[in-house]
Amino acid sequence: MTAASTALRTDHYELTMLASALRDGTAHRHCAFEAFTRRLPDGRRYGVVGGVERVLEAIENFRFDEAELHHLAEAGVVGEDTLEWLAGYRFHGDVDGYPEGELYFPGSPLLTVRGTFAEAVLLETVVLSILNHDSAIASAAARMVSAANGRRMIEMGSRRTHEESAVASARVAYLAGFTATSNLEAGRRYGIPTAGTAAHAFTLLHDTERAAFESQVASLGPNTTLLVDTYDITRGVELAIEVAGPQLGAIRIDSGDVGVLARRAREQLDSLGAFGTKIVVSGDLDEHAIAALRAEPVDGYGVGTSLVTGSGAPTSGMVYKLVEVDGRPVAKRSTHKTSRGGRKIAVRTHKPTGTAVEEVVHPGDAAPELGPDDRLTQIPLMRGGKRVDDLPTLEDNRLRLKKALVSLPWEGLKLSHGEPAIPTVFAEQ
């Protein structure tokens, strides 16, 4: 099956720029575009790159088939000559960038796209859509995982965001260390473990709570998770153990002061001999609520709304800027939004202990001399429009993030507002 074309996930102006540039010949100038962000969301100490795999897929599926060309002609977006050029469009350039799971900071050169102006300018919108969304969710997810301190995390935010954002969010939540997702499509598309048992509706459907629990245990076995807060929680917990026995897998509490309720439930479970029955809490949890529950007997968290909305930062503010034309650095220079022209490459420097020190951004694309504890942050992603071999997998990148977070100075992991965990330094030519 041919994947759907991504070519109309594009802003109108990319095509009008193309039309003008084809007409005057500048369309064929060799260019470099760079994706980066000028700042992290308010008070955040690091960002986590998400979506790179999806970006590469979108670039490969960026083509103008009959249907796309027909619409552009009908709507009069561009003329005959441009349509003809678009019919043969395929991206043949090179892409380098930060892999998923890598940390980023203000000015980090996250993605560098090189090719003719024509082929690279068209990718702006779809590249940014994916990076801005997926990195926002990955960044929030990493803070939550870090707050959970090793406890099980289940992503269950699908219902709070667009049905396709939901799938992408589940993917990067897993990247960031979530254990499972409720989203079945993410399970199918990306092989992520999915989880789920029952909602309040299931209890309400039945004549009694006991009938609901009996039915669930008969169907899913005693290792299931019973939702105990439809009516009275104490009675719910009692009933859960009565029905499933002390080998019950877990109970879930979805409302109220979950810290207090978890403590009471733990005592009650223990008194009933259900020492191994776990307690999962859900309901409006964000990284701060998760951290606040650290001292409570909570074994797992279900997180929804705050995850899929980036916990206050639903987008990442990344831009895709033309930085080089035929080898000449270019940059906008009016008012406050000044940019640095020219292709860049970054080195993350570390102490011998492994602690990150600086993000050093170098002009040019030749790798500078690296110290023994330094490393380049970009890797090659595409050459001549094709993905390079042996790109890291989702599992590789999950591990990458885990390691990268350990490398941050300890203040960098604090949830409170602060400065970026390491400074970005711009090296001179």
Add this chain to the structure above:
Amino acid sequence: MTAASTALRTDHYELTMLASALRDGTAHRHCAFEAFTRRLPDGRRYGVVGGVERVLEAIENFRFDEAELHHLAEAGVVGEDTLEWLAGYRFHGDVDGYPEGELYFPGSPLLTVRGTFAEAVLLETVVLSILNHDSAIASAAARMVSAANGRRMIEMGSRRTHEESAVASARVAYLAGFTATSNLEAGRRYGIPTAGTAAHAFTLLHDTERAAFESQVASLGPNTTLLVDTYDITRGVELAIEVAGPQLGAIRIDSGDVGVLARRAREQLDSLGAFGTKIVVSGDLDEHAIAALRAEPVDGYGVGTSLVTGSGAPTSGMVYKLVEVDGRPVAKRSTHKTSRGGRKIAVRTHKPTGTAVEEVVHPGDAAPELGPDDRLTQIPLMRGGKRVDDLPTLEDNRLRLKKALVSLPWEGLKLSHGEPAIPTVFAEQ
């Protein structure tokens, strides 16, 4: 072409509930589920319903084909019997709800889905994903349009959100009164006008700003919009008129203190005889920034980030609750999240002048007696799993919202934080 199945845009637990309920026979009980929100986002005075058309489409395309069944079997989500039942799944129930463009308030019964438990429970996630996302964007868009007070609004936020949320956002921005979108896919899929001319990259690509302007005018004609803030704005405006003549369509300013810059640009344009050249501003505008520019000579706004992120409220907090089982009202009743059981219907009451007074929520589904200035807010959407005839179009709903906003008490249109514009009143049985 068969539309893609939406059946895995579903949380795992909907299928495990189904499996248990099929096993114990409760799956076939006749149920009503209701989508509503307990509160509006912090300080908002009204919500705007968005996404209903997409919800109906998703319900129609909710089916388990080979690919979906294969995944569910492979992943062991449910067993053989349930898979067999799913293979024949089609929604055959009834849906009533608020049409798009209708205003809503806390407790408004936005969507009522009636059918067997089995057929209705499976729709929870996809229905909520769409309503929560699209209504959040529609609600933010309506505030912006109202702040712009009749000036032209262009939606250009695609790059700041997931590539599919972008298309849905463009659609509801248009619903809310935006003039056009930059998103080409929204143009193709929904027939929404698209717009765009050039970015800073186009100027930087050329050897001089003059060469860029000349190229654009040669390609798009003098009625185009020239982006004048790549280098020096005053020089940019001068050059724009030199190149295009005083019949230039518009200039765009994308950075800096756009109010001050617009005033200066207007004077400069007038002094150059370009009295008809319009001024479009863009760059981090939200409803407050738009309102603050009311006194400035701005003819149009380009809005991106704040629109697609719901201007601080990226989701709507809607839930999908089981409210009735075989004619018996049901409701969760532990802790603070108490819900009202039973199917509901709402009447918007008005003064004879047309000003809305209350949202009166009645139990049951028989229409109460209506006063001459009252109206029911729900309309029939689906009967027996098929869309009813003559559903309102996007254009109809655009007009509906325009009229609904006029009906609000004047405080209801204030951008500042406050109470819902009209109170929700729950009538007794």
